[in-house]
Amino acid sequence: MDIRPIKTEQDYSTAIGRIEVLWGAKKDSPEGDELDILVTLVESYEMKHYPIAPPDPIDAIKFRMEQMGMTSADMVKYLGSQSRVSEILNRKRRLTLGMIKSLYKGLKIPAEILLA
Numbered sequence: 001m002d003i004r005p006i007k008t009e010q011d012y013s014t015a016i017g018r019i020e021v022l023w024g025a026k027k028d029s030p031e032g033d034e035l036d037i038l039v040t041l042v043e044s045y046e047m048k049h050y051p052i053a054p055p056d057p058i059d060a061i062k063f064r065m066e067q068m069g070m071t072s073a074d075m076v077k078y079l080g081s082q083s084r085v086s087e088i089l090n091r092k093r094r095l096t097l098g099m100i101k102s103l104y105k106g107l108k109i110p111a112e113i114l115l116a
Contacts, residue, residue: 001034006045015042058091060113061103068107078102 006012019038025031055063065075075085079099087093095103100114 001030003034003037003041006041012042012045012049015045054113054116057095057114057116058089060109061107062089064107064109078106 004011006015015038019035019042022031022035022038025035061075065071072085072089073082075089076082079085079088079095079102084093088095088099095114100111103109103114104111
């Protein structure tokens with residue numbers, strides 16, 4: 001096991017290749033331990049070099065609506081009147097703190113996404 005920090009794209013590619021070889025290794029075996037270490041190193045490298053921006057709040061609401069088979073009419077109880085729902089979903093009005101709390105409690109959309 002020759003594990004070193006991932007500093008370059010070449011190191012990253014090499015680590016990914018080795019992970020593919022080790023994938024499915026038995027837990028608590030030397031190969032399984034190597035896999036765990038490499039995955040941790042790759043995750044750290046990716047977080048630093050390929051950060052993922054949080055989703056847009058309105059996109060998150062629309063995604064949750066799609067997941068739950070909801071229509072804009074179903075959103076009235078979380079956002080207010082039908083016209084208010086339309087304004088929010090069309091980005092003509094910002095979410096209020098009350099709406100954010102309601103969406104968090106009712107639809108389990110993380111508050112940190114809604115506050116972005």
